[in-house]
Amino acid sequence: MVADAMPESLKGRDDEARAEHVYQLVLEGIVTGEFGQGMRLRERELSEMYDVSRIPVREAIQRLEQDGFVATFPRRGAVVRQLTLTDVNELFDVRLCLEAFAARMAATRVAEGHSGGRLQELLEESRTAIDEGRTDDVVRLSTQIHAEIVRLSGNRLLIDSVKPLFGRMRWIFGLAHNRSNELQRDEHSALCDAILKGRPDLAYSLAYSHIELGREPVLAGLANQLEP
């Protein structure tokens, strides 16, 4: 609300939640590899690094744990989780479950008259990003398309349940590149088309295939980096 209009200068962010800030920074550090897997995250170290007190750091670490990025042990603090192939497989299983359902719901809602304009926009942005070879944007837009489909489902609880998964996805896709952008573009096109035309069963099926087809390439790409 009002906070959005606050000055962007980093110094003056008095009233902005520092915990959120720290969360984003540490998350960034984890997905970019600055905080490697197994690295300890010390409260005081982070609080000095980001020039905040321990309280926001504690809150951020708690959230990172709940979102599956770090593991904490009593009296031993937090360490960046070790990502395993099992984790990747579990993620794809749960995604199949929730995102395919979300796609069906989204198509149903569009058929009932809800607008899917944002999805259309994202799809087109993604197309031009692929044509122009902007890889970073392609990955970002792909995630945003998936997120928008879930949002279109209209189920708040579903949206909240999926949110932690997207963080993990970003982490994993940062380690292993996906299949060719053209293949993904075509699948996204077909999926979004089914949703925007209000065809629930087709949308479900396409979402399921799209996600499942992404599993093997990612596993293959990570097989040499991760433990089972």
Next chain:
Amino acid sequence: MVADAMPESLKGRDDEARAEHVYQLVLEGIVTGEFGQGMRLRERELSEMYDVSRIPVREAIQRLEQDGFVATFPRRGAVVRQLTLTDVNELFDVRLCLEAFAARMAATRVAEGHSGGRLQELLEESRTAIDEGRTDDVVRLSTQIHAEIVRLSGNRLLIDSVKPLFGRMRWIFGLAHNRSNELQRDEHSALCDAILKGRPDLAYSLAYSHIELGREPVLAGLANQLEP
């Protein structure tokens, strides 16, 4: 609070996480109705009530928010969430999605040789509790059966994703009683049987039906208590 001789007296209760303790107490208060819907949860109030500092209270409230029991607003603290019929419907939708999938996975794993002994035990405990009319135990065991099925799926991420739902279930089922215990017992029997005999598709179907059949009675029971 100031002059209290707290050093040794408080040390008595061992080093176990106070935040967890506070979380459980407040959660109990919410599901039992002690903290009614819309009631404000003040940090200092709770910290004095449970004789801890504000830090564990903060942590507990953060977890309660993430689990959907309270809503927090910047600089205005936390209030017990207002449960709506939409919430209930969304919960059932997501449960359908995740628990039916978990049932299928559980059956697959049992077919692969994993033990379902705990599920068998819970089922039998539940049967005797129903026969002896111990209503509280019946509700508790019913939830435990559902949790055990998810656990049997072997997917950690799935288990973690479902955990917040069970809290909500307990809350909702505390407000509206479910269908007859005998009906539920039979459905649980059939479902567990399918899992323990390693029949994934049947387990999926039975889980789906069992959950979906529970929706209407709960909605009907809550229709006069909640807003849309």
Next chain:
DNA sequence: GGAACTTTTCTTGTATACCAAAATAGAGTA
């Protein structure tokens, strides 16, 4: 009397300092 404006009183969010207990590292000893 009621609406708009101005304090005043909470309450949260954060910072800082401190303590106790556990884990770790290190030194000394058999």
Next chain:
DNA sequence: TACTCTATTTTGGTATACAAGAAAAGTTCC
């Protein structure tokens, strides 16, 4: 070398203080 005992580090927890936003209470003006 292996083992025990101590010292350091680090976390988890607490108390206290203060700034700022939100709500409440006065206050003024029509």
